[in-house]
Amino acid sequence: xxxxxxxxxxxxxxxxxxxxxxxxxxxxxxxxxxxxxxxxxxxxxxxxxxxxxxxxxxxxxxxxxxxxxxxxxxxxxxxxxxxxxxxxxxxxxxxxxxxxxxxxxxxxxxxxxxxxxxxxxxxxxxxxxxxxxxxxxxxxxxxxxxxxxxxxxxxxxxxxxxxxxxxxxxxxxxxxxxxxxxxxxxxxxxxxxxxxxxxxxxxxxxxxxxxxxxxxxxxxxxxxxxxxxxxxxxxxxxxxxxxxxxxxxxxxxxxxxxxxxxxxxxxxxxxxxxxxxxxxxxxxxxxxxxxxxxxxxxxxxxxxxxxxxxxxxxxxxxxxxxxxxxxxxxxxxxxxxx
Numbered sequence: 001x002x003x004x005x006x007x008x009x010x011x012x013x014x015x016x017x018x019x020x021x022x023x024x025x026x027x028x029x030x031x032x033x034x035x036x037x038x039x040x041x042x043x044x045x046x047x048x049x050x051x052x053x054x055x056x057x058x059x060x061x062x063x064x065x066x067x068x069x070x071x072x073x074x075x076x077x078x079x080x081x082x083x084x085x086x087x088x089x090x091x092x093x094x095x096x097x098x099x100x101x102x103x104x105x106x107x108x109x110x111x112x113x114x115x116x117x118x119x120x121x122x123x124x125x126x127x128x129x130x131x132x133x134x135x136x137x138x139x140x141x142x143x144x145x146x147x148x149x150x151x152x153x154x155x156x157x158x159x160x161x162x163x164x165x166x167x168x169x170x171x172x173x174x175x176x177x178x179x180x181x182x183x184x185x186x187x188x189x190x191x192x193x194x195x196x197x198x199x200x201x202x203x204x205x206x207x208x209x210x211x212x213x214x215x216x217x218x219x220x221x222x223x224x225x226x227x228x229x230x231x232x233x234x235x236x237x238x239x240x241x242x243x244x245x246x247x248x249x250x251x252x253x254x255x256x257x258x259x260x261x262x263x264x265x266x267x268x269x270x271x272x273x274x275x276x277x278x279x280x281x282x283x284x285x286x287x288x289x290x291x292x293x294x295x296x297x298x299x300x301x302x303x304x305x306x307x308x309x310x311x312x313x314x315x316x317x318x319x320x321x322x323x324x325x326x327x328x329x330x331x332x333x334x335x336x337x338x
Contacts, residue, residue, distance in 0.1 A: 008084075026320060027075025029312030031056060036306065047086045048076060050093070057097045066102025073098065116314060117270045117278035122147065122216040124265035125258065131221075134229050138240035138249050139257045141225035143275070144218035145190065148209035150279040150297045153272040155192050155207075156238060157251040164236050164248040168194040172226075173233040185210060188219065190237070197298070205298060277311055281318055284325050 034056050035045050044052065053073065060069045073094065080087045122143060129136040146156050158164050174191040181187050187208040194200040211219040229246075231239040236248035251272065259269050270278075276297070283293050294304045308315070319325050 021078070024071070024075030024078045026312060026316035027072030028079055029308060029316070030060075030072050031076050033312050034059060046083075047080065047088060050089055053089055053094060054097060057094070057101055061101040062104045065105045066098060069101045070098045115268055115270060115274060116281050116318070117147065117274040119214075119216050119282060121262065121267055121270065121278070123214070124267050125261040126215050128261040128264040129257075131224050132228060134240040134242065135253070135257065137225045137228040138238045139254055141218070141221040142238045142249055142254060143258065144216060144221040145209060146275050147216075147279045147282075148212065148218045149190060149207035150276060150283065150293075151192075151207050152196060153251060153254070153275055155195055156249075157254050158236060158248045160250055160252075161247055166234055168200055169248070170237045171234055172231050172237055175237065179208070181208070188222070207296075207298070277314060280307070281315060284328075285318075285322055287324070290328065
């Protein structure tokens with residue numbers, strides 16, 4: 001957009017308090033998530049219609065708190081106003097629907113159960129593992145590597161004990177230490193021969209992490225795993241000693257050990273995808289630019305936006321507590337749909 005238009009939009013947005021715009025951005029994320037689920041084209045979202053807003057409220061009623069839905073509608077409305085998009089909505093009718101939505105809020109409605117894994121969770125998990133034991137050493141190394149590479153859990157585990165394939169699964173030989181990135185920083189890279197997106201015929205994908213401060217450091221975790229288990233170069237990267245043999249780390253065994261450690265630590269139970277959600281959140285909270293996060297997570301621009309929308313309800317409470325991130329997220333999501 002032109003510089004004059006950008007200034008005009010910024011001036012209009014200044015009518016709201018930054019904290020209000022931040023809250024509205026979460027509503028816009030959920031709105032786009034819902035539109036995606038309905039297959040609505042961009043031109044059907046802005047300007048939105050009476051039927052679209054009514055359908056949005058109807059589908060969310062009973063699953064979300066009524067006040068939350070009302071705030072989401074205000075977010076969509078603010079988006080229209082900021083970018084001078086017509087708001088052809090019967091507000092009285094929508095107000096009546098929102099009143100009904102408030103009455104339909106279930107008493108037992110809670111925050112989403114599928115929460116992101118946090119660095120604090122990783123630290124708590126570590127305290128309830130015995131890192132001198134083969135399985136626990138492998139699990140913690142896998143956890144920290146998956147988290148700080150923002151990878152899919154299936155890329156660092158195998159489906160079952162007999163499914164390891166050296167041509168498609170990551171091995172110790174696929175790891176390179178002390179590689180320098182574009183800024184000259186030392187990182188450890190992991191070449192995954194085959195991923196969900198890039199098959200082995202196309203060379204797979206490479207991910208990386210850098211050393212971290214504190215007990216969640218993936219470098220220390222990996223070094224400990226290699227010392228305790230000493231997996232062969234051609235074995236699964238997180239293979240662990242079991243009696244006189246090596247076992248590749250399966251997803252099921254990993255998750256079972258993860259959940260037990262979380263229960264022992266009296267922390268909320270997290271699921272496999274919680275790791276990638278949590279990694280995305282952690283990097284964004286650290287101020288990593290959206291473009292850099294897209295690269296780390298191996299997303300295209302469009303797929304990253306869809307990913308944020310998909311997890312909008314989960315991320316919203318954390319994002320709202322960090323004004324800087326919420327402001328960036330607002331700018332990312334409250335863009336003109338062309």
